[in-house]
Every structure is written in structure tokens, then in C-alpha cells.
Amino acid sequence: MEIFVAQLLNGLSLGSMYVLLVLGFNLMLLVAKIIQFAYPHLVVLSMYVCWAVLRYTDNMLLVVLASVASCIVINIAIEPIFRLLAKRHGLDINVSFVVSMSMALLITDVMSHLLNYGYPIAFPSDWVGKSIFSSGLIAFSAGQAYALFGGIAAVVAFFYLLYRTRQGRVLRAISENSLLSSIIGIPIVKTRVLSYGVAGLLGGLTAVMLARLLGSASPGLGDFVGMKVVAASILAGLGNLKGGLVCGLLLGVAESMAIGYLAGSWSNAIAFMMMLIIMLIKPEGLFGIRA
């Protein structure tokens, strides 16, 4: 029972990180009609930014600002590439998938050749924090608390933006029907750029929380997280935001349970077996495709 509770807490805090990334990933899919596979890699790059800033200051606010700014700026800087592709090929998500995979490789290579000589980076131990609660096998670290509660706050803010604000309304309108949106005068390009910006904001916050949760990062982390994000999105049904919420958490918990009860290295295999089985039973995902 203790193992179960411990792994549930681990799973939920890890899962809430997947959730944030799935939301950002799906937002760009819905509004900009792209599969941005390099998005998790960008988030890992922002973790490197956090790490670099931490060498000069331990001011939390500055670290968060740097992480968020870097993720927004790079994500928006990528946008014209996808716009150009859409001009040439039409809005073909397969093209964007292939192109963003090469971007992901490029980002991974930059991290493994140029940053910290390719070695994994470690965040200061007080950054992860001591356990704020422990009983037997159950330990809840400050980093986990940041990830879980920060994740919840970010999700609430995201859905508030989407369903309660004027800009959110416009984002949803374009995701439902971009042609009708342009006919009624909604600026398409500007709103698409906004979706990259919002995804960048979510990504930058996730980078800080991931750093506190994991305490380290390596060039390969982008691929590792990226696969999970794509898996959770497909499990839920591509572009399904609320489904992504459930499946992100589910994937985090399933992975942690595998670590708790089986040999830890099976966690990836289990996640992808889950995806295989669900895809065979429900090809449109658990909650249905929305893109």
C-alpha cells in the first residue's frame, strides 16, 4: 500500500508535467495545424537556460523569467518556417511532423555538442528540495510539490485563458474553422503566432518545474519526453485538450507504477504497450480526435 501511495504521488507529479506539454503541443496542433515534435526538446533546452542562469543568481523569479522568455522566443522564431511550409504544401501536418523531427534532432545535437560538453546537467540539491513530507516509503519532495501544484495552477490558468477570455475565444474559433474565422475578420497569422507564444509560456514554466522535479537533464531527455507527449496525445485523441489532461496524468501514473512494481526500465515499454493496445481497440483515441 505504501508503495502504491508513493508511486501515485510520483506519477501524478510527473504526469502533470506531461499534461502541460500535451496541452502546449495540442494547442499548436489545433490552432497552427502543425505537429511540433521539437516542442519538448525546446523545453529541455529551456532547462539548460535555467541551469545557466542558476550559476549567476539563485533568484527564482529571474530563473523563471529566463526560462519562459527563452522558450517563447525560440518557439515563435520557429513559426515562420512552418508558415512557409504551409504556403508551399498546404496545411499538411505530416510535413510539419517530419520537419519538426529534424528540428528536434538539431536541438538535441546542439545540447550534446555545445552545452556542458555534452554531459548531463545537475541542478543544485536545494533546488530539488528536501522531502516536505515523509512516512515510511512515502516521501514527497519540494520539487514534486512544485510540479504537482504548479502544474495544476498552470492547467487552470490555461483553461481560463481558453474559455474565458477574448483571445481564447479566437484561438478556439480558428481551431474549429480557420476559413470561417478569416471570413469574419479574425487575423489568422497573428492568432497562430499567439498559439506558439502560449505554448512557449507553458513550456518555459514546465522547464522550471521539470528541473525541480528531476534535478537533472541531459541531451537525450527531449526525445524521452517527446515520445511520451506524442503518445499521451495520441492516446487521448489528437487535439483533444481535456482528453490530454486525463491521458497525461494516466501515463505518468502508469510509468511510476511500473517503476514501483516492476523493474524500472520497463516503464517505457509499458507506456507504449498501453498505446498499442488502445490504438487497436480505439483508433481515434480514448476521447476522440479533435484536430
Add this chain to the structure above:
Amino acid sequence: MKKNSMLRVEGISVSYGPVRAVDNVSIEVNEGEIVVLIGANGAGKTTLLRAILGVDKAQSGKVLFLGNDITGKSTDRVAKSGLGLIPEGHLVFSTMTVLENLQLGGYHNPREIDSNLESVFESFPVLRNRLDQTAGTLSGGEQQMLSIARALMSRPKLIMADEPSLGLAPKVVSEIFDILRDLNKKGYTILLAEQNAKKALEFGNRGYVMETGRVVLEGPTQELMSNPEVRHAYLGSNV
């Protein structure tokens, strides 16, 4: 008295691959008029409206709106400049509420949304009680009314309506035409594309007849109605 020209289309052509959907078409709409475009399905009416709005790119020709050349401008900028299209097939944002649809229509004048909503409810009282309903659950006629109301939220200078009667019950069609006539009396200029030639010609001041991408006839609707070719091809020879 010479009326002010609102929209001037000068010899535009649109092709989809080898198919020339609109071929060297020129039309003009003056302030305060109701101009109708009639023609069979596939005559190029929808393509013409889409080209005016910049959804489909014209290969040649020019579109002037309120004296400005809007050829080749992006659709959202053309719409913002005061051209409101009511698209074919009572299109609404079906996953969003009626209120959200109307708010989206008023995207460019957020400060006047409340006053615009009030004036829209005068023409469409039925929408007032449906504000929180998801637009996809409205009936076809109600969706068409929402589509018109959404266009009005932007206070357009010219309303272009594409087959507003398509797929609706006759009683609803009459209602829609009454509403459009009412809007014209309130000062809106209207360009209407319509397959139902009889209804359209009764409704408009001037008309253009399109066939296979070209304008083959034009003139005041009274004249078109008595034109033997029009009577034969569009009104049924026994009319």
C-alpha cells in the same frame, strides 16, 4: 442622381487548375442597393464572392471596395475593412455558444459589443433566449439567422450573402428574405448570390446573370424578369 460606388469588380478571373470558375467578370454595387447574382449551381457565384473577399486568389482583374484596391489582400483584412460575408450553408462555430459566435463577429470593435448585441437582438429576438446554447444544436434556420447576426456584429458596410435560402424550409426562407429586406431599409447595402432566381429577382434592385463563369446578362431586376431568356432558363417558360 449618381449613387456612390461601394464595390467595383473589374474583369476578374479565377481558375482552379485547368478549370476557369470565374472568367473576366465585372460587377458593381452602389451604396444602398440590393444587387443579386443569379445563375445555376456551378455558374461561379460562390467563387466570385470568395474572390472578392480574397479567399480564392484572382489571377487577373481588380477589386475596389470603397475606392480602395483590395485585390490580393488577406481575407481577414478585407473583412475588417467592412465586407461581411454570410457564407453558404449556414456556417457557425458549432462547438461554441450563440453568444460566443456573436462576440467573435464583433472581434474588431470590442467596445461596441454590448450595443451591437442589442441592435442585433432587435432583428433576431429568437437569439436573445439562446445565448448560452451551443450553436451546433440550433435548427438550420436559426443557424442561418446566427450567421447573419454574426456578420452584423462587425457593422459591415456591405453584406454579401451566399445562398442564404439553401436547405431551408420555404417559411424560413421567407423570414430570412424579410430580415435581409429590413436590413436594407436600415441602410445596409446587400450583394446576394442566389439560385432561386424568382425570389432573388423579386428581392433585388439590380441583377447579374451568371453562366459557366461569365456574366451573360445584367440590368434592373424588373427588366431581367421580363427578359425572355431569363424567363425561359430560370423562371420556367410558363411564368
